[in-house]
Amino acid sequence: MKFGAAKFAIGQVVRHRVYPFRGVIFDVDPEFNNTEEWWQSIPEEVRPRKDQPFYHLLAENAETQYVAYVSEQNLxxxxxxxxxxxPRIDEMFERDNDGSYRARSNHAH
Structure with a gap:
């Protein structure tokens, strides 16, 4: 994969390929940028490669809302x-008539 060529965009709604959650992208790292402990905590059989974009999501599942950090291969x-x-959607995004999310101009990434 070409370095920095993110497949998804800020404001896009995505879902996880394996786990039952979805969310809106609010930031993108061109490659893994979290702790080694975080990476090691992922079960080896589903642990993603580090050399791909990782996305910060305002995420939700059936029970709760939270912030998720997900590799491109899993979205x-x-x-x-x-x-x-x-709950932070309205603070960071405006929702367009077609249902898509657009970053608020007053919100710095």
């Missing part, structure tokens, strides 16, 4: 069109 576009329930 898929979310095509449900359903709004994301995360």
């Amino acid at each position: 898929l576009p979310d095509t449900t069109g359903n709004p994301v329930r995360h």
